[in-house]
Amino acid sequence: MMGIGGAWGFGQGDMSTSSQAQIYPTLFGRGPGRILPDLGRMRAALEDLGHPERDFPSILIVGTNGKGSTAAMLSAILQASGLRVGRYTSPHLVDVRERIVVGAERIPEEEFGEMLGTMDSFPDLSFFETLTVMAFLEFSRRKVDVAVLEAGMGGRWDATRTAQSAIAGLSSVALDHSSWLGESIEEIAADKGSALAAAEIGIIAPSVEDRVLPALGAPEAVRASRRLEVRVEAGASLKARFPDGRRMRLQLPLVGAHQLSNLHLALALGDAASSLGWIGQLEEESVRRGLETCSWPGRLSEIRLDGHRVLLDGAHNAEAASALARELEGRDKSYDLLFSCLDDKPVEEMAEILRPHCARVVICPLEDARAMALKRLQEAWPEALRADDPLSGLELLGERVVAAGSLRLVGVLMEASQKGVPDVE
Numbered sequence: 001m002m003g004i005g006g007a008w009g010f011g012q013g014d015m016s017t018s019s020q021a022q023i024y025p026t027l028f029g030r031g032p033g034r035i036l037p038d039l040g041r042m043r044a045a046l047e048d049l050g051h052p053e054r055d056f057p058s059i060l061i062v063g064t065n066g067k068g069s070t071a072a073m074l075s076a077i078l079q080a081s082g083l084r085v086g087r088y089t090s091p092h093l094v095d096v097r098e099r100i101v102v103g104a105e106r107i108p109e110e111e112f113g114e115m116l117g118t119m120d121s122f123p124d125l126s127f128f129e130t131l132t133v134m135a136f137l138e139f140s141r142r143k144v145d146v147a148v149l150e151a152g153m154g155g156r157w158d159a160t161r162t163a164q165s166a167i168a169g170l171s172s173v174a175l176d177h178s179s180w181l182g183e184s185i186e187e188i189a190a191d192k193g194s195a196l197a198a199a200e201i202g203i204i205a206p207s208v209e210d211r212v213l214p215a216l217g218a219p220e221a222v223r224a225s226r227r228l229e230v231r232v233e234a235g236a237s238l239k240a241r242f243p244d245g246r247r248m249r250l251q252l253p254l255v256g257a258h259q260l261s262n263l264h265l266a267l268a269l270g271d272a273a274s275s276l277g278w279i280g281q282l283e284e285e286s287v288r289r290g291l292e293t294c295s296w297p298g299r300l301s302e303i304r305l306d307g308h309r310v311l312l313d314g315a316h317n318a319e320a321a322s323a324l325a326r327e328l329e330g331r332d333k334s335y336d337l338l339f340s341c342l343d344d345k346p347v348e349e350m351a352e353i354l355r356p357h358c359a360r361v362v363i364c365p366l367e368d369a370r371a372m373a374l375k376r377l378q379e380a381w382p383e384a385l386r387a388d389d390p391l392s393g394l395e396l397l398g399e400r401v402v403a404a405g406s407l408r409l410v411g412v413l414m415e416a417s418q419k420g421v422p423d424v425e
Helices: 018-023 040-048 067-080 109-121 127-141 159-163 185-198 210-216 259-275 284-292 318-329 347-357 374-380 390-394 407-418
Strands: 058-062 085-088 100-102 146-150 167-170 201-204 229-234 237-241 247-251 299-305 308-313 335-339 358-363 400-404
Touching (some): 040 127, 058 067, 058 159, 067 085, 067 146, 085 127, 100 127, 109 127, 127 159, 146 159, 167 185, 167 259, 237 259, 247 284, 308 318, 318 347, 318 400, 347 374, 358 374, 358 390, 390 407
Parallel strands (some): 058 146, 058 167, 085 146, 335 358, 335 400
Antiparallel strands (some): 085 100, 229 237, 299 308
């Protein structure tokens, strides 16, 4: 089974709203038909552009779930430690420019359009490849001290691999994108593990199961616990202890028990950057200050929309659905569920996981070429009400709603809330 990684084009598969496609038609016209399990086009484009990816060191994060959260926390830690940090993540929720930031700054719209015009010289690149090259150009232009890169999908053929990152981290391994990455956990682990094997330092998050380690093909990669110990003290409070005796009392900045593993990985990757001389030792004050600034919308974050309190979570596979279920189980409030997903997701398994934790359920289609058909959604959720779109679906539910199944769904609701849809409370 070939691993295609970011060559496919849309990060985790969720395209943007139609308004974005209208603003950047050339970019959004570079669809999934351009898939090639090869990095030749990327390498040729980067050579023609003078290899901007060589102008900065980078840290690559691969994994089924948790990559973006880890990237957000790591970037915040490195920035508070005094570095100018570029961050490249996917997918975006509302604006495609969310994917490429330096510090907290996106590329201004006019400059983004001009840079996109430069990419006309490379018409064969996919959507994701195009944005990856643009990220490298921006990080080179802005003279970042380090770039934190989130792989789009997989690891073997992902466009981010062309950065030849010295440090790589693995956040999790679970079944997802099986038609591209492999039908078994072992195949998927091997695809992602190739990024660890290629790096000078490879680090594995605590949530990665022991049984997949041999399949990674990265014998030099180590657990994050080899870099430091992290344990919960109470609630979101935790204590980190390094082998040299340094101790830190920190707060988990993102909601959900699963974020503990992602933070552990972020801290270990930061420590690896220190060991390579990119920064000094991680210090409690700077780490704490960085985490206090960290946010990652759409991952157990809440918005108010049209009289509803909506808990947004981009859970788009069985592992992520299980994490969401654990979070809902620990809350004393009953939630209705607004659900939709893309056509390659294990919707029946996700329904079984989430059903016990929700009252009413509404299913709706997504405006995406790869959206799951409403008929199949209904087969997985026979008890659900049907809606024509996410916003009309929301009208059928109570005050507290959890929206899950796809970051595309999350993006639609976030965009509506940012446009100031009237609150009827």
